Amino acid sequence: CVAMCVNDVICAGAKPLVFLDYIACGKNIPEKIAEIVKGVAEGCVQAGCSLVGGETAEHPGMMPEDEYDLAGFTVGVVDKAKILDNSTMQPGDVIIALPSTGVHSNGFSLVRKIFDIDNNPDVLKKTFDGMDKPLGEALLAPTKIYVKPVLAVMDEITVKGVSHITGGGFYENIPRSLKKGCAARIAKADVRTPALFDVMQREGGISEHDMFNTFNMGVGMVLTVAPEDADKAIAILKAHGEDAYRLGTIVESDGVELV
Known part of the structure; x- marks a missing residue:
């Protein structure tokens, strides 16, 4: 999830600064959510950006209890003169x-x-x-x-x-x-x-x-x-x-x- 965002951002010559995630799940099992966020945090460390926030949404009745969906986005910065050309x-x-x-x-x-x-x-x-x-x-x-x-x-x-x-x-x-x-x-x-x-x-x-x-x-x-x-x-x-x-x-x- 992190890689798909930050690898795209560097195609413009930008450095990823921050990342936010969104986790949807059928049932909020704290240990499982913690393991998912741990992976996101490791991705941010590798990308040199900060995990500054996120959202967890529980969807009983819409999603099976053991399923989850993960989304996220990053914001990067590049000097206008250094945008890849x-x-x-x-x-x-x-x-x-x-x-x-x-x-x-x-x-x-x-x-x-x-x-x-x-x-x-x-x-x-x-x-x-x-x-x-x-x-x-x-x-x-x-x-x-x-x-x-x-x-x-x-x-x-x-x-x-x-x-x-x-x-x-x-x-x-x-x-x-x-x-x-x-x-x-x-x-x-x-x-x-x-x-x-x-x-x-x-x-x-x-x-x-x-x-x-x-x-x-x-x-x-x-x-x-x-x-x-x-x-x-x-x-x-x-x-x-x-x-x-x-x-x-x-x-x-x-x-x-x-x-």
């Missing part, structure tokens, strides 16, 4: 990938359908070929929060574009950060895709295009920088614990070209 983006610029921790918070309707989780919950205990942990554990990996490493890069070099890869995958998210007339050319072989996505594609019989148009495929965020800044950007990201790598380049066209 892709006007200088040009062919030859380098696209850098920041790895994801898994499917993050998108595509779970398809995930449940692929594995028929509602009717076959035991599949979550299965460890598929190529994976080093059970399916359920892999799917529950928290969405990575990229705020601190990305802001560290922005402090030292000019970042021309940032895309948070969420629902819609590569095809819908990367173009949001591109200048008109610029396209992202990415070699599929260069995408470091975890085994989880290969398992989902195989088990669900999903086309490669649909995989890249639904999931992050192992890339949670991309940054676009000038070629002369690429090595320095990757070094800064690695210093902040991100196993960043060159994903592709900007070419003269529109959209995303997966080759």
Whole structure:
């Protein structure tokens, strides 16, 4: 919940300042609510923002007692002169990938359908070929929060574009950060895709295009920088614990070209 908000805010070059949450539940079980808020607070620590308030609403009769729904929003700040501007983006610029921790918070309707989780919950205990942990554990990996490493890069070099890869995958998210007339050319072989996505594609019989148009495929965020800044950007990201790598380049066209 926190990650989806703060990772979007940094796409504008802004630093998240505060976060507020809203928890709806069928029955207010204090220990359960405390555990949920603990997770939200940890997300705020990772994002460097403050959890300044929230609301808990009990809905007996509307929601089952053991269910809850969590929402939230963040407010960030950026100097007007430092709002990310892709006007200088040009062919030859380098696209850098920041790895994801898994499917993050998108595509779970398809995930449940692929594995028929509602009717076959035991599949979550299965460890598929190529994976080093059970399916359920892999799917529950928290969405990575990229705020601190990305802001560290922005402090030292000019970042021309940032895309948070969420629902819609590569095809819908990367173009949001591109200048008109610029396209992202990415070699599929260069995408470091975890085994989880290969398992989902195989088990669900999903086309490669649909995989890249639904999931992050192992890339949670991309940054676009000038070629002369690429090595320095990757070094800064690695210093902040991100196993960043060159994903592709900007070419003269529109959209995303997966080759």
